[in-house]
Amino acid sequence: MTPRTKKNDRRRTCRICPRACPVDRAAGELGYCQTGAGFAAATICLHRGEEPPVSGPAGICNVFFARCNLQCLYCQNYQISRNHGPLPSSLDSPEEIVDRIEAILAEGAKAVGFVSPSHRIPRMREIIQELRRRGRNPAMMMNTNCYDLPGTIAALEGEIDLYLPDLKYRDPILAREYSGAEDYPEVAEAALREMYRQKGTELILDDDGSARSGLIVRHLVLPGAVENSKACLRFLAEELSPDLHISLMSQYHPTPAVRDHPDLGRTLREEEYGAVLEEMERLGFTRGWVQELDSPGSYLPDFNRPAVFAD
Numbered sequence: 351m352t353p354r355t356k357k358n359d360r361r362r363t364c365r366i367c368p369r370a371c372p373v374d375r376a377a378g379e380l381g382y383c384q385t386g387a388g389f390a391a392a393t394i395c396l397h398r399g400e401e402p403p404v405s406g407p408a409g410i411c412n413v414f415f416a417r418c419n420l421q422c423l424y425c426q427n428y429q430i431s432r433n434h435g436p437l438p439s440s441l442d443s444p445e446e447i448v449d450r451i452e453a454i455l456a457e458g459a460k461a462v463g464f465v466s467p468s469h470r471i472p473r474m475r476e477i478i479q480e481l482r483r484r485g486r487n488p489a490m491m492m493n494t495n496c497y498d499l500p501g502t503i504a505a506l507e508g509e510i511d512l513y514l515p516d517l518k519y520r521d522p523i524l525a526r527e528y529s530g531a532e533d534y535p536e537v538a539e540a541a542l543r544e545m546y547r548q549k550g551t552e553l554i555l556d557d558d559g560s561a562r563s564g565l566i567v568r569h570l571v572l573p574g575a576v577e578n579s580k581a582c583l584r585f586l587a588e589e590l591s592p593d594l595h596i597s598l599m600s601q602y603h604p605t606p607a608v609r610d611h612p613d614l615g616r617t618l619r620e621e622e623y624g625a626v627l628e629e630m631e632r633l634g635f636t637r638g639w640v641q642e643l644d645s646p647g648s649y650l651p652d653f654n655r656p657a658v659f660a661d
């Protein structure tokens with residue numbers, strides 16, 4: 351019998367995101383995100399409905415990765431983000447992925463947005479490198495749930511032009527209950543500090559108003575969670591800067607999974623959104639975008655349709 355050595359016992363740990371699952375994805379083992387070593391882009395499409403400098407005049411080429419390292423109960427992209435069950439579609443060939451991106455860039459899009467890439471950072475970097483190798487120079491944008499390791503964000507310096515983090519929680523109880531990540535506030539704080547170190551508060555725009563570089567922090571106001579939203583804004587203003595570009599979103603729409611939830615089963619109330627807007631003003635934010643409250647539903651994607659967004 352072969353003696354068990356330390357080497358034989360050692361299992362690799364996935365260090366791509368803060369969950370640090372004890373799995374070797376390269377060997378086919380699956381962790382929390384149920385994601386193997388491949389690319390698995392769920393959809394690549396043109397999107398015109400983002401913040402004006404993000405979409406630019408011609409729209410942004412968004413690459414939506416399948417599965418996710420957070421499993422928010424209310425996820426608006428649930429058709430592709432859930433970690434169990436079939437996906438509407440999945441692109442696994444890197445050549446095909448980059449070809450599709452190039453085709454959308456050829457239509458006039460000036461930016462590529464990677465949506466929910468936290469569990470696929472190495473694959474995202476390969477796509478960026480291949481686009482560069484082919485002589486393409488779109489603005490590279492990372493639209494992340496912010497459950498990222500600060501070291502990972504630091505390694506992206508010079509590769510990602512614009513960070514679009516979605517700061518979800520400052521309340522650890524809410525983070526545990528809704529996303530299974532009690533450490534989300536501290537993890538997201540460290541990741542945001544690193545993005546801020548790289549980009550500061552300035553948004554660099556092209557002549558046509560499309561963003562070339564910077565940091566825009568998004569926040570989706572959840573029903574029944576006004577204090578959490580206020581705390582997110584206070585952190586951003588007091589610990590980072592009130593000169594940050596903020597995108598405040600009211601578009602929350604209950605998905606089938608939370609239809610009976612006491613808070614998540616409804617849309618946002620006017621007084622809830624008003625209280626968050628008041629706090630935003632009190633904190634001195636003047637740069638960014640605020641959605642109208644009548645937005646619910648109009649921004650919802652449908653990944654079962656060829657045109658994911660009704661732009």
Ligand code: SF4
Nearest residue numbers: 364367370371381383
């Ligand atoms: S990327 Fe996936 S497997 Fe790796 S640590 Fe995060 S959740 Fe676990």
